Amino acid sequence: MLMNQMETFLVTSPANRIFQRCVEAPMLRRLGGRTPGARALEIGCGSGYGTKLIIDQFGAATVDAVDLDPAMVTRARHRLRRYNDQVRVEQGSADDLQAALGAADASYDAVFDFGIIHHVINWRDAVAEVSRVLRPRGRFYYLEVSAAALARPSYRRLLDHPTKDRFTAGQFLAELTAHGLEPADSWRTYIGSDYLAGVAQRS
Ligand SMILES: C[S@@+](CC[C@H](N)C(=O)[O-])C[C@H]1O[C@@H](n2cnc3c(N)ncnc32)[C@H](O)[C@@H]1O
Numbered sequence: 001m002l003m004n005q006m007e008t009f010l011v012t013s014p015a016n017r018i019f020q021r022c023v024e025a026p027m028l029r030r031l032g033g034r035t036p037g038a039r040a041l042e043i044g045c046g047s048g049y050g051t052k053l054i055i056d057q058f059g060a061a062t063v064d065a066v067d068l069d070p071a072m073v074t075r076a077r078h079r080l081r082r083y084n085d086q087v088r089v090e091q092g093s094a095d096d097l098q099a100a101l102g103a104a105d106a107s108y109d110a111v112f113d114f115g116i117i118h119h120v121i122n123w124r125d126a127v128a129e130v131s132r133v134l135r136p137r138g139r140f141y142y143l144e145v146s147a148a149a150l151a152r153p154s155y156r157r158l159l160d161h162p163t164k165d166r167f168t169a170g171q172f173l174a175e176l177t178a179h180g181l182e183p184a185d186s187w188r189t190y191i192g193s194d195y196l197a198g199v200a201q202r203s
Pocket residue numbers: 001002003011020043044045046047049050066067068069072092093094095113114115116119120121
């Protein structure tokens with residue numbers, strides 16, 4: 001589901017870039033380590049700042065990135081133009097990576113989700129796709145927004161998200177496990193149970 005104007009403004013703001021660079025990416029690095037030389041995938045890349053961090057902070061060799069919103073794809077391609085030989089950005093949905101990127105089974109060393117699976121109507125299909133495209137022992141890095149956060153009046157009033165069948169941290173982790181993605185024990189919630197972060201390894 002596409003972001004509304006307010007969320008687009010927030011996600012593309014300088015403050016969000018600082019938060020992603022100084023808080024989110026370091027937290028995921030602490031939880032799951034760097035990915036030097038990896039062939040990585042980012043689902044829901046937005047304006048492409050996370051893609052840049054996957055190369056700069058995690059050390060990935062290449063990143064394929066996908067976003068549902070053509071306007072975000074344009075922004076990301078512009079931001080990442082200097083990484084031309086390392087990055088590919090395509091429009092498409094995280095729940096069909098074959099259509100979006102031609103992504104083959106077991107073709108990535110690492111997949112990154114900087115807060116997008118809660119936007120996907122068929123979010124379980126997105127988890128299944130992450131599992132399908134990861135190689136055995138490949139790592140899935142996730143930062144997610146729980147049903148508790150999405151139910152808050154501020155979220156409901158200001159932002160657009162699917163309302164049916166959202167997930168608690170426990171439901172998200174159970175879905176990972178059901179698809180052969182073993183969550184590391186280091187996963188954590190923050191701001192109560194509103195947000196969750198962690199790394200899972202493909203069996
Ligand atoms: C909250 S933003 C996060 C963007 C980026 N990851 C960041 O941290 O700045 C959610 C992004 O997911 C994208 N999105 C929503 N549904 C999607 C889907 N089914 N497949 C891929 N991207 C999707 C939106 O267009 C938006 O760019």
